[in-house]
Amino acid sequence: MKKVLILGAGRSASSLIQYLLKAAELYNYEITVADSSVELVQLKTQGHKCSRPIALDIADTKRTREEIERTDIVISMLPAFLHPQIAKVCVELKKSMVTASYVSPEMKELDAEARKAGIILMNEAGLDPGIDHASAMKVIDHVHAEGGKLLSFKSYCGGLVAPESNDNPWGYKFTWAPRNVILAGQGTAKYIENGKYAYLPYHKLFTRTEKINVEGHGDFEAYANRDSLSYRSIYSIENIPTMIRGTLRMPYYCEAWNVFVQLGMTDDTYHVEGSEKMNWKEFTDSFLPQSSGDIKKRLAAYVGIPADGKIMGMLEWLGIFNEIPIKLKGVSPAQILQALLEEKWKLKDGDIDMIVMQHQFEYEINNKKKSIHSSLVVKGDDAIHTAMAKTVGLPIGILTKLILNGQINLKGVCIPIVKEIYTPLLKELESLGIKFIEKES
């Protein structure tokens, strides 16, 4: 009997646990699910005969080590910074490991030792990073195999609320860590377009968006991710003239979000003095030049939007002009904004989420220009098996199974960019309804 150890039973582990328990029936696995809260584990394992729910404090290194020792493979759903210390124990005890996180420098350093130990440290095995890698490399390898030359690769992904659950003018609700949404894009976005590097400072990011159409799902808007350039080496397309990655939002979102950026409301570097005595209107006013007169008109003039248009309506809907006390002390503008948005952009009972991903390739073959658009839309089943939980959890589960069953035999630090990994992964994802639609022209 093969043994799996899942560390962490949080929100994104639900579909993963369900998948592996099902696989366990077929292949006779024992699935140990470990979390500091044993109640949470029991809720997710539901007394399944192949499950072994345990309480485990990851700070208890002795017990954690014992659990790793008795398993065949470890899945870490812990915060990313904890992965290297788990990986070190895995290398020592010769156990493979799977995570959904980016390969950190510390993780990378374990490559030679992992190969020597004969194990795989599979990272970036979720959605983004994860499914994006697999689906992109499938097309890239295909184009190269045909003798084509890639000219452009643009790749977009967004975690959104499904249209049927959308009831607010932003077309957005939180389906993932709110803090990351508030701080998204801070820094400088870098990409290359037609052979020319582009550098976008944060205060311009949400003004230089691109319209993306996904057949059957309408239009979206994309803003550039911070780092598109490093994907050239990850995908071995160093000389591609255009490489852009972006995040998808519904139309108008970026224009309205840009108002917060322009005002400085997403700043997380200082504490707002006296915020505990402020109301929302006063907070908003603290970012405007002083003068009398209607705050909405002053804000509109300051950031250059119509005082009675769509964007102002979106801002009003959030309540940033209300005279309701903030009641927060010693917090940054970003934290204050987050408190407001968490209330307004909360998923309601019955709401379902949606993942949208689109790769746009342009290439040249036999002196002809061609393009491939590869699109994925996944909706959540319910509040537990969200699109996010499925698209993050299922690839982890599938890759774990493929490793356990000997269908992936690579060693060392890996990500799902090679055929041996992405072919069976994408095939099984398809059977689970996570299917890219490819359109060539």
Add this chain to the structure above:
Amino acid sequence: MKKVLILGAGRSASSLIQYLLKAAELYNYEITVADSSVELVQLKTQGHKCSRPIALDIADTKRTREEIERTDIVISMLPAFLHPQIAKVCVELKKSMVTASYVSPEMKELDAEARKAGIILMNEAGLDPGIDHASAMKVIDHVHAEGGKLLSFKSYCGGLVAPESNDNPWGYKFTWAPRNVILAGQGTAKYIENGKYAYLPYHKLFTRTEKINVEGHGDFEAYANRDSLSYRSIYSIENIPTMIRGTLRMPYYCEAWNVFVQLGMTDDTYHVEGSEKMNWKEFTDSFLPQSSGDIKKRLAAYVGIPADGKIMGMLEWLGIFNEIPIKLKGVSPAQILQALLEEKWKLKDGDIDMIVMQHQFEYEINNKKKSIHSSLVVKGDDAIHTAMAKTVGLPIGILTKLILNGQINLKGVCIPIVKEIYTPLLKELESLGIKFIEKES
């Protein structure tokens, strides 16, 4: 014979050394000037009979300690981060110390020990911080002594080129560390105005300037400094409704500089790929959305300035549209911009610089509102005794003399905000031509 040890003989030490050598003749001091370059020291001491030029490597802690041991007072003109380690030796050996740098947390921690040792650690003894403290506190104490209540304190300072040496449309040349000028204002500017906090993100900083008039010297423009709020506690005016500090530039400078901010050209957080193969026009273009057409028109439209106005003329004068190679590799946009500006904004032989400072106070007394404007304009004598070198060096020299001669008897960590310090300091500065003009109304 009293002994003074000056550590560091760089640009800003020239006027200080000259002042102390003159004082040495009167009061029989021995002035040891120590620098890693003994040639530099000899150039500044010119064989003066009271001087003792020595070569000293500050990393040689044993010799540095010996030099501190044989002196009565230490002046550190070293980089600020080195001050605490020098201060610790001073405390141990019971020697007073003077610096022009802000009191760091490590310096502050030495207060009790310094008092016990019976010595003074005098910091912030230059121009800004330094002269600003002394001149501000003189007015603040005066208003309070009269029974007035302060309503507003705005304080501005700028290091500029003197009008007679100005020959470029920016009205600016480097008279101080270029890197600090390029990165100035990054972060968030915080101040309070009419009892309301104001938070300005960097991308709005140079658009919200204030016009300042200095009688006899015309108009200047001020942008807000990052931290105005902390000055309320420094000056014991915690409840003042308006407290703003700003940096002075010539008119149009801020509007033109804002173009670089909007483009992202002052970003120091990443290296520009392929800059060694770019010319200035291509570098500028990398911050613009891609399209064909005249680069000047595209830039003008992107940042919202007229394509043929004053601001565009200032940008053209710098050469950012020229097809001249940059020839720099592995550098940030800010470093590339600095290279261009260092060439264009270089002081020519014979050019002189200018320091402008203005404090604007508003206060209430007997139910009447009054105001005091206190202004200082200092011009450089020549390329060595610049306004910057004089206004930084002379207060250090004066305070050193006052300590040595027993006219300042405070102990512990001090800055020049108390009457015992600022009264004799401002008096002697006046006699040296550094004189504030006060205007009441």
